[in-house]
Amino acid sequence: MPRSYLRKLKILEVFQKIVLKRALLCMVKTNPHDHTLYKLRLQELEKLAEVAGYKVVERVVQVRRREHSSFCVGKGKVDEIKDLIRDKNIDIVIFYNILKSNQKYNLEKAFEVQVIDRYDLILEIFDKSASDKISKLQIELARLTKAFPYEKLKAGIRYLTEHPGKKSMGEYAYHSVIKQLRKRIKRVKSELGVLREIHEKRIRERKEKGKPIICLTGFYGAGKTSIFNRLTGLSKPVTGRPFTTLSSKYYLINNHTLEMFIIDTIGFALDLDPRLVESFNLTLNDIKASDIVLLIVDISDPIGILLLKLKTSLQILRDLGVTHDKIILVLNKIDKINESEIKKKIVFLHGYISVFEYVLVSAKTGEGFEDLLNKIYRKLYETKPALLQVASDTT
Numbered sequence: 495m496p497r498s499y500l501r502k503l504k505i506l507e508v509f510q511k512i513v514l515k516r517a518l519l520c521m522v523k524t525n526p527h528d529h530t531l532y533k534l535r536l537q538e539l540e541k542l543a544e545v546a547g548y549k550v551v552e553r554v555v556q557v558r559r560r561e562h563s564s565f566c567v568g569k570g571k572v573d574e575i576k577d578l579i580r581d582k583n584i585d586i587v588i589f590y591n592i593l594k595s596n597q598k599y600n601l602e603k604a605f606e607v608q609v610i611d612r613y614d615l616i617l618e619i620f621d622k623s624a625s626d627k628i629s630k631l632q633i634e635l636a637r638l639t640k641a642f643p644y645e646k647l648k649a650g651i652r653y654l655t656e657h658p659g660k661k662s663m664g665e666y667a668y669h670s671v672i673k674q675l676r677k678r679i680k681r682v683k684s685e686l687g688v689l690r691e692i693h694e695k696r697i698r699e700r701k702e703k704g705k706p707i708i709c710l711t712g713f714y715g716a717g718k719t720s721i722f723n724r725l726t727g728l729s730k731p732v733t734g735r736p737f738t739t740l741s742s743k744y745y746l747i748n749n750h751t752l753e754m755f756i757i758d759t760i761g762f763a764l765d766l767d768p769r770l771v772e773s774f775n776l777t778l779n780d781i782k783a784s785d786i787v788l789l790i791v792d793i794s795d796p797i798g799i800l801l802l803k804l805k806t807s808l809q810i811l812r813d814l815g816v817t818h819d820k821i822i823l824v825l826n827k828i829d830k831i832n833e834s835e836i837k838k839k840i841v842f843l844h845g846y847i848s849v850f851e852y853v854l855v856s857a858k859t860g861e862g863f864e865d866l867l868n869k870i871y872r873k874l875y876e877t878k879p880a881l882l883q884v885a886s887d888t889t
């Protein structure tokens with residue numbers, strides 16, 4: 495990322511701090527037995543909202559067996575939130591739940607302020623980090639996919655209320671909105687299709703070279719890029735903001751006698767919407783094509799959030815078709831906590847550690863990196879001995 499871009503990012507952050515929009519967070523909890531996880535999810539939403547430049551001033555959680563079909567929250571809650579918006583000068587309402595088009599439309603009408611959900615919020619953060627064409631197109635596709643039914647609904651309502659009638663101006667405007675959106679989606683998909691072919695060709699070429707491909711995965715902020723930088727000697731951006739890395743970065747390293755590709759990838763998030771995963775599948779393909787997947791975990795996270803993130807990451811990897819034998823757990827940031835805390839967390843993680851190989855590291859101090867490389871060699875030896883042979887023959 496160029497320096498001038500980072501400078502602009504900093505100026506933007508300072509500006510945001512001065513004129514922060516006041517946000518109300520809202521969540522409908524449909525599992526009555528969930529007494530802790532929902533709090534962690536709300537905490538993550540709050541963190542993301544702050545990163546996106548909002549000041550969170552209120553949080554509303556409603557327990558319902560099912561989301562209300564028209565408002566997500568119940569009607570009584572809508573009135574309660576309306577009062578809060580007025581009393582607390584709220585500029586935006588951010589839902590944890592992913593809103594359907596009609597829910598978003600009805601809520602905006604009732605609240606008379608902007609209403610977004612977790613999906614929109616993540617895209618806002620993505621937007622700030624996007625600097626290359628692939629990321630920008632993937633974000634645009636994700637946004638258009640979600641916006642299409644909403645814009646269609648809005649155009650339909652406008653048509654019925656303002657200029658109804660067959661072959662009227664209203665009908666023309668309605669079809670024109672839909673046609674334009676469809677055209678944009680088609681154009682973005684086709685541009686991404688071209689880039690996908692180039693990307694897949696590159697993956698095939700790397701595979702044909704017969705060198706092992708090691709991929710860094712995990713939640714945003716777990717330290718993937720910091721580990722990538724330490725392994726490669728590069729200095730790719732590490733900002734502390736979620737989703738700093740959006741598109742994969744490859745680098746060929748030569749360690750002792752073995753050459754291998756290291757890939758840095760986009761971070762995972764809680765409850766990722768499948769449409770978002772689908773839009774970013776060009777980037778996620780890198781994970782599928784790897785020989786070893788390092789799952790980076792921030793061991794300094796509180797235990798509840800640590801377990802939730804680990805479980806979510808493993809589910810995402812499973813959905814991508816990554817098998818267990820390819821995964822090494824990399825417990826990063828050991829410099830941030832003391833030894834007894836590390837031991838306690840290892841005990842909590844027993845269920846995972848008994849299944850996966852793990853290694854404790856600090857990307858900050860470099861501790862544990864020799865162990866990490868040894869574990870990578872051992873796994874390659876166990877799962878891809880032929881690859882190891884080819885790689886060392888050609889170096």
Ligand SMILES: Nc1nc2c(ncn2[C@@H]2O[C@H](COP(=O)(O)OP(=O)(O)OP(=O)(O)O)[C@@H](O)[C@H]2O)c(=O)[nH]1
Pocket residue numbers: 713714715716717718719720721731732733734735736737738739740759760761762826827828829830855856857858859
């Ligand atoms: N103390 C400490 N901080 C670390 C360590 N590794 C990473 N960090 C910090 O954690 C934050 C996130 O690090 P990144 O390397 O950008 O994390 P990432 O997983 O690449 O994040 P995304 O690109 O957003 O997905 C930064 O502020 C880093 O300085 C570590 O071992 N110790």
Ligand SMILES: [Mg+2]
Pocket residue numbers: 718719720731738739758
């Ligand atoms: Mg990164």
